[in-house]
Structure formats: structure tokens, C-alpha cells
Amino acid sequence: MTAITRAEVAHLATLARLDLTETELDHYAQQLDVILQSVARVSEIATADIPATSHPLPLENVFRDDIARPCLDRAEVLAAAPAHEDDRFRVPRILDEEV
Amino acid sequence: MPITGSDLTRQTAAVLAEAIRTGEASAVEVTQAHLDRISSVDDRVHAFLYVDAEAAIDSARSVDAKRSAGEVLGPLAGVPLALKDVLTMRGVPTTCGSRMLENWRPPYDSSVVERLRAADIVILGKTNMDEFAMGSSTEHSAYGPSHNPWDLDRIPGGSGGGSAAALAAFEAPLAIGTDTGGSIRQPAAVTGTVGVKPTYGGVPRYGLVALASSLDQAGPCARTVMDTALLHSIIAGYDPRDSTSINAPVPNVVAAAAKADVRGMRIGIVAELNGEGYQAGVAQRFRESLAILEHLGAEIVEVGCPSFEYALGAYYLILPSEASSNLARFDGMRYGLRVGDDGSHSVEQVMSLTREAGFGAEVKRRIMLGTYALSSGYYDAYYGSAQKVRTLIMRDFASAFESVDVLVSPTAPTTAFKIGEKVDDPLAMYLNDIATIPVNLAGNAAMSLPVGLAPEDGLPVGFQIMAPPMADDRLYLVGAALESALYDQWGHLLIEEAPAL
Amino acid sequence: MSTAMPETIPYDEALNLFEPVFGLEVHVEMGTNSKMFCGCPTAFGGEPNTQVCPVCLGLPGSMPVVNRTAVESTIRIGLALNCTIAEWCRFARKNYFYPDMPKDYQISQYDEPLCSNGYLDVTVATAEGPKVVRVEIERVHMEEDTGKLTHTGGATGRIHGADYSLVDYNRAGIPLIEIVTKPVAGAGHLVADVAKAYVAELRDLMRALGVSDVRMEEGSLRCDVNLSLNKPGSPMGTRSETKNVNSLRSVERAVRSEVERQSALLTAGGRVVQETRHFHEDIGRSTSGRSKEQAEDYRYFPEPDLVPIAPSAVWIDELRSTLPELPSAKRSRLEAEWGITPFELATVVNAGALDLVEETIEAGVESAAARKWWTGELLRSANDQGIELADLPVTPAHIARVEALVADGSLNDKLARQVFEGVIAGEGDVDEVIASRGLAVVSDDTALLAAIDEALVAQPDVAEKIRSGKVQAAGAIVGAVMKSTRGQADAAKVRALLLERLGVTDA
Numbered sequence A: 001m002t003a004i005t006r007a008e009v010a011h012l013a014t015l016a017r018l019d020l021t022e023t024e025l026d027h028y029a030q031q032l033d034v035i036l037q038s039v040a041r042v043s044e045i046a047t048a049d050i051p052a053t054s055h056p057l058p059l060e061n062v063f064r065d066d067i068a069r070p071c072l073d074r075a076e077v078l079a080a081a082p083a084h085e086d087d088r089f090r091v092p093r094i095l096d097e098e099v
Numbered sequence B: 001m002p003i004t005g006s007d008l009t010r011q012t013a014a015v016l017a018e019a020i021r022t023g024e025a026s027a028v029e030v031t032q033a034h035l036d037r038i039s040s041v042d043d044r045v046h047a048f049l050y051v052d053a054e055a056a057i058d059s060a061r062s063v064d065a066k067r068s069a070g071e072v073l074g075p076l077a078g079v080p081l082a083l084k085d086v087l088t089m090r091g092v093p094t095t096c097g098s099r100m101l102e103n104w105r106p107p108y109d110s111s112v113v114e115r116l117r118a119a120d121i122v123i124l125g126k127t128n129m130d131e132f133a134m135g136s137s138t139e140h141s142a143y144g145p146s147h148n149p150w151d152l153d154r155i156p157g158g159s160g161g162g163s164a165a166a167l168a169a170f171e172a173p174l175a176i177g178t179d180t181g182g183s184i185r186q187p188a189a190v191t192g193t194v195g196v197k198p199t200y201g202g203v204p205r206y207g208l209v210a211l212a213s214s215l216d217q218a219g220p221c222a223r224t225v226m227d228t229a230l231l232h233s234i235i236a237g238y239d240p241r242d243s244t245s246i247n248a249p250v251p252n253v254v255a256a257a258a259k260a261d262v263r264g265m266r267i268g269i270v271a272e273l274n275g276e277g278y279q280a281g282v283a284q285r286f287r288e289s290l291a292i293l294e295h296l297g298a299e300i301v302e303v304g305c306p307s308f309e310y311a312l313g314a315y316y317l318i319l320p321s322e323a324s325s326n327l328a329r330f331d332g333m334r335y336g337l338r339v340g341d342d343g344s345h346s347v348e349q350v351m352s353l354t355r356e357a358g359f360g361a362e363v364k365r366r367i368m369l370g371t372y373a374l375s376s377g378y379y380d381a382y383y384g385s386a387q388k389v390r391t392l393i394m395r396d397f398a399s400a401f402e403s404v405d406v407l408v409s410p411t412a413p414t415t416a417f418k419i420g421e422k423v424d425d426p427l428a429m430y431l432n433d434i435a436t437i438p439v440n441l442a443g444n445a446a447m448s449l450p451v452g453l454a455p456e457d458g459l460p461v462g463f464q465i466m467a468p469p470m471a472d473d474r475l476y477l478v479g480a481a482l483e484s485a486l487y488d489q490w491g492h493l494l495i496e497e498a499p500a501l
Numbered sequence C: 001m002s003t004a005m006p007e008t009i010p011y012d013e014a015l016n017l018f019e020p021v022f023g024l025e026v027h028v029e030m031g032t033n034s035k036m037f038c039g040c041p042t043a044f045g046g047e048p049n050t051q052v053c054p055v056c057l058g059l060p061g062s063m064p065v066v067n068r069t070a071v072e073s074t075i076r077i078g079l080a081l082n083c084t085i086a087e088w089c090r091f092a093r094k095n096y097f098y099p100d101m102p103k104d105y106q107i108s109q110y111d112e113p114l115c116s117n118g119y120l121d122v123t124v125a126t127a128e129g130p131k132v133v134r135v136e137i138e139r140v141h142m143e144e145d146t147g148k149l150t151h152t153g154g155a156t157g158r159i160h161g162a163d164y165s166l167v168d169y170n171r172a173g174i175p176l177i178e179i180v181t182k183p184v185a186g187a188g189h190l191v192a193d194v195a196k197a198y199v200a201e202l203r204d205l206m207r208a209l210g211v212s213d214v215r216m217e218e219g220s221l222r223c224d225v226n227l228s229l230n231k232p233g234s235p236m237g238t239r240s241e242t243k244n245v246n247s248l249r250s251v252e253r254a255v256r257s258e259v260e261r262q263s264a265l266l267t268a269g270g271r272v273v274q275e276t277r278h279f280h281e282d283i284g285r286s287t288s289g290r291s292k293e294q295a296e297d298y299r300y301f302p303e304p305d306l307v308p309i310a311p312s313a314v315w316i317d318e319l320r321s322t323l324p325e326l327p328s329a330k331r332s333r334l335e336a337e338w339g340i341t342p343f344e345l346a347t348v349v350n351a352g353a354l355d356l357v358e359e360t361i362e363a364g365v366e367s368a369a370a371r372k373w374w375t376g377e378l379l380r381s382a383n384d385q386g387i388e389l390a391d392l393p394v395t396p397a398h399i400a401r402v403e404a405l406v407a408d409g410s411l412n413d414k415l416a417r418q419v420f421e422g423v424i425a426g427e428g429d430v431d432e433v434i435a436s437r438g439l440a441v442v443s444d445d446t447a448l449l450a451a452i453d454e455a456l457v458a459q460p461d462v463a464e465k466i467r468s469g470k471v472q473a474a475g476a477i478v479g480a481v482m483k484s485t486r487g488q489a490d491a492a493k494v495r496a497l498l499l500e501r502l503g504v505t506d507a
């Protein structure tokens, strides 16, 4: 496995929406590298013929009936919001791709 | 198995429930005694993040009222309980040990809380934990560590250290924990208490703030095997709000705990979890326990689970991957902390600033790790391989359970370590879970119960029992038999040796 | 400095130079009672944030449970699109941060779609007659919708320049079905028509299956249009992805404008950038967005909060047996039954009048009359009001009643129109409108003869012409009588009475 670089850590932080400090970037670059080298051992026995397991129990086809149920009280929901206006959640401006 | 003395806080849950049913003690008295105990010791133990004395007394009062009205009370009605702060409870702060949710009061009850309420159990408050259940010491709580009642300079385990410490400090006879890689069992081991991780899907996860969805499982914690069984039977069972919940009858764990019989059972020692890396006193008490079980009529054999040595690696890929996604929702938009919303920052920046400020070091570390393991180009090598290892571990368990009824190992490699000792060494911290992790990967049930103090440090040692999925009752058969034999040997429960504080 | 090149090349000219390849990703909101993973209602237009619960708000601890009807609808769509239904598949999480997405991941399907490898045949009109084009379907899968953002402040009301945004999560978690085509090549000059016809066909299919009423004006069908051009004989070109294409007309316009833009770029020696473009309904054009080089890494992985779906053969067969007659089969049948051409049927289909015409015919009205009303007078009225035909207060029963009255001479065509005008204006049913407006045909011979005499007196020269055998001059008198009776007379009857009065026989 290739070692993880500081630039990769910075990219990961962007993907994960973490505004890491320079110190953290250094710190995590070093720590993640150590951890990854340790956990990467899994590939030693994970051969192509072994199926992957995503769920610990073999459950299938779990559904609910299409019935509408009561909703939460809006006042209670909005009371927990950092900001709200006009019965909606207020969020900072979005820098989007639209021009 | 009564605990000596008349102090209400030193009784088992079963005894307290009986006293409340017969009117020997009122639920209010019982609750008040525990609230008083919390007042007198929790500044040192720091098991609780939140105590709602008023609400607790109110629910105790309603239990007393039901009794007065001639209603039949449930098996744990009126008994106080400490709830891990990772389960939602309507209107009550649910922080998950994180600044991110410092003032969040959920608008809904978790299924576990619903069931506790329905059983008339008195919820005292919310217990401390490693932030979002990431850790093995509660040192990663944003609100400061909990302390081990056996030695306040030591960790009470994690992530459910608060729940375990509350039991060991006699602040509550019952507690709820959650176990993703050992967070019920390892705290139980280092605090001399009992904890069970039920079969995955055995206890509903609805309202359990997810760390790693395919590994998380809530479970019962107490000071005796029977109390644990009584609580287990209340919180377990199918819930249509959890798609991963098992729609089948819950194994009769209470009957198993009462039976306490290992005669004719085959008990397998996992070779890979018995050898190097275990503290001498831990290994010694483990061996002694095996001798007791053999004496009680069980056959002890050794079985190999060769893939277990890869379990830690698989776990530290699967858990961070799922966690990185589960914790994405903490973005400061709908609830919880928001940082940097001063009009100059965009929503992307506010999300990043919020997450940077709201999450602690371990959470960020695992989010980064998981983000990496899932990212394109690395998925197959990391996440994909980990999922294959998971298959191999399940196969190891399956083949072991063809020849034995349960598997056993020490719960944790060491007794409680000093606060601060491993906090900056993630790999050393991760090793605490080496013996508990395989069970989570495979979805099995497992228990930790106390089997003595390590001679070298006088701290509790935990013994782990592992059963196949939906054979949770076997844990109680074996655990209760071992507990009973040790009780006979010592003349009391181990927990009674805990310092008075 | 290079000489200025044109920004666009006209559509047909462009397609003489290049071969287009298009692909469509269509998202349709399903018409279930409850959301994809929770029991919140899906009704459109509710008060903001009143149709939310812990699950669709993504509150910590909440967990999704799959709506069975959504799965069944998806399988039925898959069957109708001739797809293979997966024997075993899972949901996946698509991870990216956006404030309209409560969990900051979308539960979708990734490499294991429920339905795959199907096709849909669409018919487009050409100068040489109707042409059938097969559009191959890559996959059909389920996912959840996001919340709705409103941008506040700034000048335009768009994201760009807004001071902040407001989020309503009522729409979050509504079941979406995503239907993705394989690249469609070879459409040539018909590319825009084929794309549009495909979406129209899908819409009709959804409606026929009853899985969605596809209200485009409510945004319940949304398309992403992929398009690339290549020189004949060359490999497929670089494609752009135009998002936000939310009406049939826009599908056509998005394809056209992209053909015109890309061809100009390529002709000028430039290259097409693989990018996301945003379509603006108001100007009928797209603008450039984020280029794919900076695309998100969605970090898909199997959704651990849900278990796999493994539809049994029995279940699939059951669902297959619920499939209604599909629109294309229905069209063939109706063409035969009604004795009309594909073009005539297309007029009915395009008017959204197929079911209405069918019901009207079932109510006893002649095919021609049923079609005439729905695709003529009534369609104009609906268009004027900007509503669907089905939303007019006129019913097939009304038309049957009017036609019966026309047949027995109580109404004429002009009066019938006035009757519908009244029904549409909310004046009541057919008989009520006739009564209140006094619209009955004047059938009293005495009254008509009086009006005829009056007209003959007023136009003596015309009267004379008719008497002398110029029967064709009768029209002027009939017209005058119709006018004096405010149209409430049966013109044929007036003519007969007139000729009788003058003793002239109709040669």
C-alpha cells in the first residue's frame, strides 16, 4: 500500500468537510499512515474468491406498508435548528456551480 | 444472590424490583437513594452527563401509584437505570459525548427508551461516553473523562465508560450501553460489572445514534448476570422501525440465567485470543475460570479461528467507513452546533468550520480514515477487503460453533489503564478491543462478566463468552453458572470489593 | 487573435456535419402515499416542514424502512420497460454534502440496480411518416428526493448572489425512480424529437402504470440530458450533461441548443468540455457549471441500515400480472378501433386526451365527435387557462349529453360550444347551462316562419332570386334567420322551411 501524503489528507478533509489546521494536517498525515499500514493487512487474505459481507445477518426483503403516519411538530423541529425563518431552516449562502 | 446490607443502592435490580412490588420500599425511595448517591460521588466518578432528578422522581411516583392502584408491576418496575447518552430520549439532552450536540434535545424517543418507559424503569439520566462512541476509555468525551470507581485515576473503559462506572459506583443498578466493537463488554470488564452485547438485530437500533450501523448494538449492563438478563428481556425483540431487527422470538435469557448450568456443554477457547499480549493477572483469572467451568461439568476444548488476527484491521476499516457517512449529517444545518455563520462564510465553509470545531480528535481521525477507505481507487483494497475478512470471520465462528456451544476469551487484554496513558496512541488504544471485535463483525452475541482481580494491580478482570447469533441464552447459562461458583468461592460478588468512594 | 466564430450553428446545419449521441437520466417522483423510507405523506404543496419526521429529517438515531409499494412500482416499471429484474440487490449510500439533503448522503442504488437492460420503443413523426426508434434502458432504480431550497436576497432569486437560503424538507425522502438510458446513436436530425418523444412515452407509461401522475409543473419529472457529437465514422465525442430539464418542451430545446452549441465549438476547432450544464426554462438555454474534472467522489457503499432486496419469481409474476395495457399497445388498438391514422391518434395523445376520448366514446359518442371536442374547443380552453384537459370541469358524460342534444336537433354546433363555455365557467352541468342561458334551438315552426318572412321582406331581391330557382341564394336568408334567432335555430330546418314557403324544391 502506498503511504498517504499530506496532500491526500487535505483532499480527504475537503471531502469530509473538516476545516483542519496545518498542525492537524501534519498530525493526521502521520497517524493515518501508521493506521493504514496496520489495517492494510486485510488484503493479505481477502482473495478474489471470497464474497464480501455487508450485513452481519442474512435478512432480506424487509419492507413497510405504504401508509402515511403522523409527522413531527414543526415548532419542535425548528426550535432545535441553529437558524430558521418563514417556517424553514435557514442556511448560509450556497456557492454553487450555477452562473 | 442478595448483596449484603440494607443500603438501597447496594441491592440488585431484582431485589429492588421485588421490594417495590411487595411495598417493602417505594420506587420513590429507591430512586431518591440513587439520586443521593449520584450527588455524593459523581463529582469524582463523572459517570453522568445529565441527571433529571425531577423526571426520575416523577416516573418513580407513577410506579408507586400503579402499585397502589393494584396494577401488576413488571419485573423491573421502579428500578433506576443509567442511559448511555447515545440513545435519544424526547426532550432530554442527547450529546453523544460531543460538542456537536451540546444542546440538542431530540423530538423523539429511541425504541430502547420506549421499552424502558413501558417497563416502568426509572431513567435517572444520561451517561458519559467517548465522543460518538469512538474510544475505549471515555477520554474522548468532549465533557471530560469518566473515572473508574476502583481507582479514580484509571479509565472505566469505553465507549460506555459512564454506564459501567455508574454501576460500579452504585449510582444505578442497571444501565444501557451500546457495543460496536466492545463498548459494553470492555467497560464491564474493567469495572467489575456485567455487560451483554446481544445478537446483532436483537435489540432495535432505532434512536441509537449510529456509529457504524452494521456493527452497533445496544445492550444491557448490570452488576449481576440475572439483572442483565432481566433488562435484556425488556429491551430485546423485533421493531419494525429498524430494518435490521430480527423478527423472531427473543431467546429466554431470564430462564437461562436462572438455570445457570453448564453440565454437558462444550466450551471453546479461541486459540487466537489466548496467548501473548494478555496481562499476567488477566490470563491467570481466565485460566482459573476455565477450571471452574470444567469443574461445573463443561468440557473445555481449544478451537482455532485463524481469521481473527485480521479482525482488528477489518474493523478499523469498516467502522470508520460507515462512521464517516453516519456522521456526515452533523453539518450545522438542522440541529446542533453551527460555527462561522456570520454572513461572510458560505454554507460549505460553515459546514467545515462547524465540523472542525464540533468534533474531537478521534472522531476526525476516524472520519478521515473512513473517507479514505471509501474513496474511489481505494475502496476495493480497503473497504472491499475488510468486507471479505468479515466473511472469513463469520466462517471461523460458524465452523467453531459446529463443535462447541460457546467460545470464551478474556474480554480485554489488560485491566483498567491510567487516564492519559494511551490517549495519544490510537493504535495502542485500538488494541483494547482485540478480543471483542470479532463478535461485532459476525453479529454474534457476547457477554463479559467479572472473574476476579488481577493480583498485580488489584483491578477487575473480565471473562468473555461468545454465542452464535440468536443463542444469547447460552451466554446467561454459562455466565450465571460461573458467577454463582465465584460467589460461592468469595462469599460475595466481586463488585462488593469496590472502594466505597 | 482569432476571428470571431459563431457561438452556435443552426440545428439542421449542425446535424449535416455531426452525428449526435444522447442519453437521458429521468427522475420521476412516485405517487405513493408515504415517503420512500418513512411514513410521512408525500402530498404536494403542504405547509413547509410539516411533512417531516426523524427519518426524513435525518435526525441522529433515525433509521430508514423501505416502502413496499415503491419497490413494487419500480419492478412494474422495469417489467414495462422490458428490463431484467435483479434477483438480489442492495441500496447504497451516495455521500456528498448539501444542505437540502438531511443526512448528507442520499440512499440510492449504485452498482446493483433493481431493474436493468430494457428498452422502450418510441414513435416520432417524420416527413416519410411515423418512425419507430428503440431507446435502450441501462437501469431503473429507486432513490429519495431532497428538500427544497429557496434562495433569499441577492438580485436574481437564484443561488448565485443570494444572501442565504431557506430549506423545506417536505420533499426530502419522497420516492424517486431514476431511469437511465444507454447512449442513443443514429437519430440524426430527429435527435431532439426522439429525446422528447422518449420522455413523453415514459410519462404516459408512468401514468398508465399508475405509479405517478407525473405533474411536470410540480417538478415531479426531472431530466438530465447527456449529449455528444461526433464526425461521421469517428468515435463518440465528449459529452455534456444538462441538468434541470423539467418539461417536454425543455427536453427538445436542451438537445437543440446543445447540438447548436457543441457543433459551433467543434467546427471552430475547439473541444467540448465534460461538464455539468444548467438548463434555464426562461431563456431556453443552458449555462456552464462545474466541470467533471472537479467532480465529487461519492464514496458509494452498501447502505448498512437496510437489508438486500431479493424479489422472488412468484412476486415478480404477480406484479407482471398487474401490468395494464401499455401505451404503445393501446395506441395500436385504438387506431384500429377508431379507424384513424397514427397522426390523428398522436394529436389526441399530445393533447393528453387519450383517456378522455376513450371514456367519451364509451359514453356513447362517435369517435370523430369525441376527438373533435377534446382536441379542439376544449383543448384551446385548457391551454388558455394553462391547465391540463383532465382538470377542466367538462366530463365525458357532458359531451355525451351535448351530442345527444345535437343529434335530436335541440342544439346546434354553435350552441354546443356555448354550453361548454358555460360548464367551464362553472355555471353547472349541460342542462343547467342550457336552461340558464336559454340556449335551446328554436324549433317552433311558427316562430321560424315569422323570422323567415321578416328576412324575405328585408331582402326582396334575394327572395326573388330563390323563387326564380337560384336555390343557392337561400344561404343569405338562412343566415339572416340564424342571426335574428341568435343562432338558436337549426339551419337545415330553416332552409327546408324557407324553400317550402317559396314553393321551390331543392334541386
Ligand SMILES: [Mg+2]
Binding pocket: C108, C143, C178
Ligand atoms: Mg440519482
Ligand SMILES: [Zn+2]
Binding pocket: C035, C038, C039, C040, C051, C052, C053, C054, C055, C056, C057, C173
Ligand atoms: Zn418522514
